[in-house]
Amino acid sequence: MIEEILTTPPFLYGVTTYNSSGLWIYKTWLNADLTFGVAACLAEEMHVNLVLTVVCITRLCPAVCGVNLGTCVLQGDPQPPALFKDGDFIIGGAFTIHYYMRTEKHTYIRRPQPLECIGSMDFRALRFARVLQFAIQEINNSYDLLPGITLGYHIYDSCASVPMVMKVAFQLANGLDLVFNDTDSCAKSAAVLALVGESGSTAAISTSRLFGSFGIPQVSHYATCACLSDKRQHPTFFRTIPSDHHQAAALARMVKCFGWTWIGAVRSDSDYGNNGMASFLKAAEEEGICVEYSEAYYRTQPRSKLKRVADVIRRSTARVIVAFMSVGDMIFLLEELSQQPPPPMQWIGSEAWVTDPQMLRFNLCIGAVGFAIPRSVIPGFRNFLFDLSPAKVLKSPLLTEFWESSFSCSLKQQTGSSTAMPACNGTEDLHALQNPYTDTSQLRITNMVYKATYAIAHALHGIVCNEKRCGKNIKIEPHRVFDQLKQVNFTKNNYSVSFDSNGDPVATYELVNWQFQGDGSVSFVTVGQYDASQPKGQEFSLSRTIIWYDGSEKVPVSVCSESCPPGTRKAVKKGRPVCCYDCINCAEGEISNETDSLDCHKCLPEYWPNNEKNKCFPKPVEFLSWNEILGIILAASSISGSLVALSITLVLYKNRASPIVRANNSELSFLLLFSLTLCFLCSLTFIGRPTEWSCMLRHTAFGITFVLCISCVLGKTIVVLMAFKATLPGSNVMKWFGPHQQRLSVFSLTLVQVLICVLWLTISPPFPYNNMQHYKEKIILECGLGSAIGFWAVLGYIGLLAFLCFILAFLARKLPDKFNEAKFITFSMLIFCAVWITFVPAYVSSPGKFTVAVEIFAILASSFGLILCIFAPKCFIIVFRPDQNTKKHLMGKVSTKVH
Numbered sequence: 001m002i003e004e005i006l007t008t009p010p011f012l013y014g015v016t017t018y019n020s021s022g023l024w025i026y027k028t029w030l031n032a033d034l035t036f037g038v039a040a041c042l043a044e045e046m047h048v049n050l051v052l053t054v055v056c057i058t059r060l061c062p063a064v065c066g067v068n069l070g071t072c073v074l075q076g077d078p079q080p081p082a083l084f085k086d087g088d089f090i091i092g093g094a095f096t097i098h099y100y101m102r103t104e105k106h107t108y109i110r111r112p113q114p115l116e117c118i119g120s121m122d123f124r125a126l127r128f129a130r131v132l133q134f135a136i137q138e139i140n141n142s143y144d145l146l147p148g149i150t151l152g153y154h155i156y157d158s159c160a161s162v163p164m165v166m167k168v169a170f171q172l173a174n175g176l177d178l179v180f181n182d183t184d185s186c187a188k189s190a191a192v193l194a195l196v197g198e199s200g201s202t203a204a205i206s207t208s209r210l211f212g213s214f215g216i217p218q219v220s221h222y223a224t225c226a227c228l229s230d231k232r233q234h235p236t237f238f239r240t241i242p243s244d245h246h247q248a249a250a251l252a253r254m255v256k257c258f259g260w261t262w263i264g265a266v267r268s269d270s271d272y273g274n275n276g277m278a279s280f281l282k283a284a285e286e287e288g289i290c291v292e293y294s295e296a297y298y299r300t301q302p303r304s305k306l307k308r309v310a311d312v313i314r315r316s317t318a319r320v321i322v323a324f325m326s327v328g329d330m331i332f333l334l335e336e337l338s339q340q341p342p343p344p345m346q347w348i349g350s351e352a353w354v355t356d357p358q359m360l361r362f363n364l365c366i367g368a369v370g371f372a373i374p375r376s377v378i379p380g381f382r383n384f385l386f387d388l389s390p391a392k393v394l395k396s397p398l399l400t401e402f403w404e405s406s407f408s409c410s411l412k413q414q415t416g417s418s419t420a421m422p423a424c425n426g427t428e429d430l431h432a433l434q435n436p437y438t439d440t441s442q443l444r445i446t447n448m449v450y451k452a453t454y455a456i457a458h459a460l461h462g463i464v465c466n467e468k469r470c471g472k473n474i475k476i477e478p479h480r481v482f483d484q485l486k487q488v489n490f491t492k493n494n495y496s497v498s499f500d501s502n503g504d505p506v507a508t509y510e511l512v513n514w515q516f517q518g519d520g521s522v523s524f525v526t527v528g529q530y531d532a533s534q535p536k537g538q539e540f541s542l543s544r545t546i547i548w549y550d551g552s553e554k555v556p557v558s559v560c561s562e563s564c565p566p567g568t569r570k571a572v573k574k575g576r577p578v579c580c581y582d583c584i585n586c587a588e589g590e591i592s593n594e595t596d597s598l599d600c601h602k603c604l605p606e607y608w609p610n611n612e613k614n615k616c617f618p619k620p621v622e623f624l625s626w627n628e629i630l631g632i633i634l635a636a637s638s639i640s641g642s643l644v645a646l647s648i649t650l651v652l653y654k655n656r657a658s659p660i661v662r663a664n665n666s667e668l669s670f671l672l673l674f675s676l677t678l679c680f681l682c683s684l685t686f687i688g689r690p691t692e693w694s695c696m697l698r699h700t701a702f703g704i705t706f707v708l709c710i711s712c713v714l715g716k717t718i719v720v721l722m723a724f725k726a727t728l729p730g731s732n733v734m735k736w737f738g739p740h741q742q743r744l745s746v747f748s749l750t751l752v753q754v755l756i757c758v759l760w761l762t763i764s765p766p767f768p769y770n771n772m773q774h775y776k777e778k779i780i781l782e783c784g785l786g787s788a789i790g791f792w793a794v795l796g797y798i799g800l801l802a803f804l805c806f807i808l809a810f811l812a813r814k815l816p817d818k819f820n821e822a823k824f825i826t827f828s829m830l831i832f833c834a835v836w837i838t839f840v841p842a843y844v845s846s847p848g849k850f851t852v853a854v855e856i857f858a859i860l861a862s863s864f865g866l867i868l869c870i871f872a873p874k875c876f877i878i879v880f881r882p883d884q885n886t887k888k889h890l891m892g893k894v895s896t897k898v899h
Contacts, residue, residue: 072180077114079156079167080176082398083129085136087152088472089464091456092172093132094158094165094197094207097125097398099299099328101161115167117159121405122327124356124436125199126398127385128221128449129155132196134384135453145454146461149470154192157398158203160328165203169210190216193481194456196449200326201225201272208234215479219455221448224351225275229502236482238503240451241373242532244272244324246507247351248279250371250530251322253540254511255348256287261579262560263348264313264321265291268329269298276324276350290560290579292318299328306336314342319558322348327356334362346549346556355444355512357436360522367549371509371530376447376495382440386430406433442524451497458497459484507532511540515547566593566614569600586613589776606770608777619772623781624687624849624856631687634856641680641863648871649673655878659886668719668742672712673871678705679863683856690768695783699766700757702859703794707753709866710801710832711746716870717808717825718745753797760790771848780848799836805829828869835862 082097098117106112136151156168174180175191195211195218198204204223211218212235219238220228226245228234255263265281267273273296281291293316295309310333313321323330330353341364349370353359390411393399400411409424430438440446462484464470489498499505511528528542545553564570564583569592571584586592586600591609603609603616610617624631652661652669661669682705685698719742764787771780785791806829839858846854877884 074178074180076112076167078176078178079115079164079171081154082157083133083153083155083396085133085152087136087140087150089149089460089476090152090154090192091132091136091453092192092195092197093129093153093155094168094172094195094199094203095125095129095155096160096199096203097122097129097157098159101159101164115161115164117157117161117164119159121401122436123402123406124358124445126402127437127446128199129398130385130437131378131381131446131449132453134378134381135450135457137384138380139454139457145457146465147470149460149464149472151457151460158198160200160203162202162206165198165206166210169207173210173214173216189475190214190478192216193460193476193478194219194485196221196452196456198223200270201228201275202270204228204237205234205271208237212236215477215482217456217459217478217482217485219452219485221452222352222445223272225271226279227271227275229504231502234503236478238452238455238485238499240448240455240497240505241351241445242507242509243502243504244276244350245279246530246532247371247509248276249283250507250509250532250540251280251348251350252283252287252289253530254369254371255284255289255320255322257540258555260320260346260558261289262318262320262558263289263291264316264318264345265294265324266309266313266321266333267294267296267324268326269296269301270326270329272326272352273324273329280322280324288579290577292316292560292577297325297329297333299332306332309333310336310340313337314340316342317560318345319343319556320346320348323353324350325353327353327359330359334359334364337364338362344549346558351444351509355442355524357439357442360514366514366516366522367547367551368514369527369546370512372512372524373444373448374508374510375441375526376443376493378440378443378447378450378493381443381446381450385438385440388430390424390426390428402437403428406430406435406437447495451492451495454490454492455485455488455497455499456481458488458490462487511542513546516551563595564592564597565595566591566597567612568592569597591616605772606779619777619779621770621779621781622775622848623689624852626688630849630853634853634860635684635687637860638680638683638856641860641867642677645673645677645680645867648867648875649677651875651878652871658878660874660877660884667739668712668716668746669871671746672709672716673867675705675709675712676863676867679709679859683859686852686856686859690781690783692768695766695768696761698783699785699791699794700761702855703757703798704750704753706798706859706862707801708746708750709863710798710805711749713825713829713866713870714749714801714805714808715742715746717805718742720825721808721811749801753794756790756793756797760787760794763787764790766791774847778848782849782852795836799833802829802832802836806833824869824873828866831865831869832862835865 083093098119098121100117100119102113102116102118104113132153132155136153139145140150154172156172158165158168172192172195173190193216195207195216197218198207198220199222201223204218204220205225205228208218208228212233215236217236217238219240221240223239224241224244224247226243226248228237228239229243229245263284265277267277277294277296281294284291293312295312297306297309314337323333325333347365347368347370349365349368351370351372354368354370355372359365388399388403390403393403394411403424404410404412404421407424407428408421409428410421411424459481460476461470463476463480464472464474486499486503489496491497497505507530509530510526511530512524513527514522515525517523525544527544527546528540530540532539546555547553548556550556560577560580561570561582564581568583568585570581572578573580573582586609589609590600590602591613592600593614600613606619607616608619609615624634626632626635649670652666652673655661656666678701682698682701685694685701688694766783766786768781769784771782774780806826809823809826809829835858839854842854843851843858
């Protein structure tokens, strides 16, 4: 910081102040009470950190003041206390009783006018000042606390203006002496030992920075900025009101508790509003609350700024608005909104305005909810407030102003002053007044002043009193009071008072609701509590029903997007806060079983969501069972086929001596019928729940029985070919393919398949497994092939034999019709090959249990094709054409054909 002392006319000092960048930002004439050699402080005016440096240069004093060296004369006019009482020890008080200060344009050619508070009086703040008087009166009359000691007070009105705050602070530190004459500069003690105040955070910050430099303790009743808990910046600051850190957390917790995720926020553009709202926004973000807008306004800012803030509120979609504002700023905002009321909304207030009686005139805030300092009772205080008479009032300009404002009459006419108001006639009755001064039903902040005063008194008691007596002639330095305040711990009127390491009390709040009463009036009703000393999650509790802005007990809704029901998830809209989202249905196979779920979760592989996608249920297991129609039809077909094969076997066996049976190799025919019976029956192994044994049996039984069947057909075909070769002159081919060779060929061909199946079962056998890939919503219980090579080797071998049989039968198709089966075998092999050629793509593409059904169908179709094509003509002749079942007939036909 750079400070420059300007030379000015002999009766003034000028100060030019620079910021940290060296830029000129402020210039004014000083008129504060300056008696220290050097006094420095940090203040905030117009939201700019200023360094006010005041130097009384003793070498200029003879020329300027006309006095001896070591003497400094106050250049400005002292500001008299609004309320004053002398005593052995003096306690300072600073309250915001007015909200404006008279301003003037400095010309730097004449002496500035003294600072002066203007505007209407805040009767509630006057009550704060009066409770300090009351507390000191109680202490002075007490036999337990500071007995024999008289406390005095200097109470000032700082009118919420930093220049006035600083002037008051200097006077509280330096006293009201017009001339300071001390060879040992700065050896004089402070005029007050401690200060009760300031009322606002900005004013308290300014005072604390000055008082902290000199060790003067300050106990605030209303400055809630969390920044004041920083002991590096504000080492001697205490307060009886909780820090906004706790209030911000309580507000965020309450907003979350009622399910509001889309809110608006307005704040005072001051230390109180900015710091408090910053704490709230941080806590709200942690609770998942989104803020549509956050606007700031201060009552001295242009009206255009106020209108812009009001328009933002009117256009907003949030139905809940959190206002972290001082009373003065809130009044300005509500007056502007009243000109064009926005849609009804729920107001959430901070402790600064939510219990201020003058706010009740705004119907916009009906149903408002906010945290407030707990209501208290101060015995005897109401009588003290009413103990005023015109004679007492005239002794104080502040009380005179109160009296005249309350009764609209002038006390000054009694003293000869002229005024437009009628003279007070002495019949004025304070009991008839209904204003914040006389209203003692809501003693909240008032009790904070009361506790602050008693805290200082207890600190003084610990210094000047021992077990025997109290000494009034002891010289006390403010830093001793500061040290003692840190140890204060007492109870007054059932209210405990103590400070933690940051100078803060235990945070307790009441949740207050603005409710209509039976007579149509609005009052503050306590509906809950917040106690920061309780375990986490148990701090907030409701004790009665809240009546909301619409007059109902139903909690209003304020969300950017409606809650996403179970079965959906939230998808944040691009460019919008996280509370603005779309509800997206969970993807296939996923569920969400909570409202407003951020993600959907996959079900376990064995589970599948219900239609609502909020629960996972076990997937249905599907296999070709005995109970379903398809299984019953296939099983019936399989049994029917086996019965047909047995019936044909019986017919042929009964007529085994007939020419048609003997002419077609009866031994191979019976073996073929046996294998066909097994083919029909092996399809039954494909039906039912797959097990380890059934999986191995179904494929191996199918492969072996079909090879046995095709081997028999192949043998019959070769016999037909060899038989006709044997009829040629000189041919002895039949001796190489007689019955023994036929049996051996069938056995050998079947043995190859058996070996393939044994290798398959040994290396990687089929096994039952849950197929969850084909269908996502159900499980297909099927037999895994184990080794696909083994499976296709079995089928390939069957196909090879069938193809060879088809070729041989095709070559023998033109042999005499009645003597051989060549053309019937050709046709049967054509059906067999067609069935199994179409089986391959059908098997690969069939879903689920239909894969098994396709395989069973192929087995049955090929089996029926063989049995019908090869044996149906013989049975027809045996049963229906016995006249053709003769050797003569068969030979005659053959002879005719040959010729």
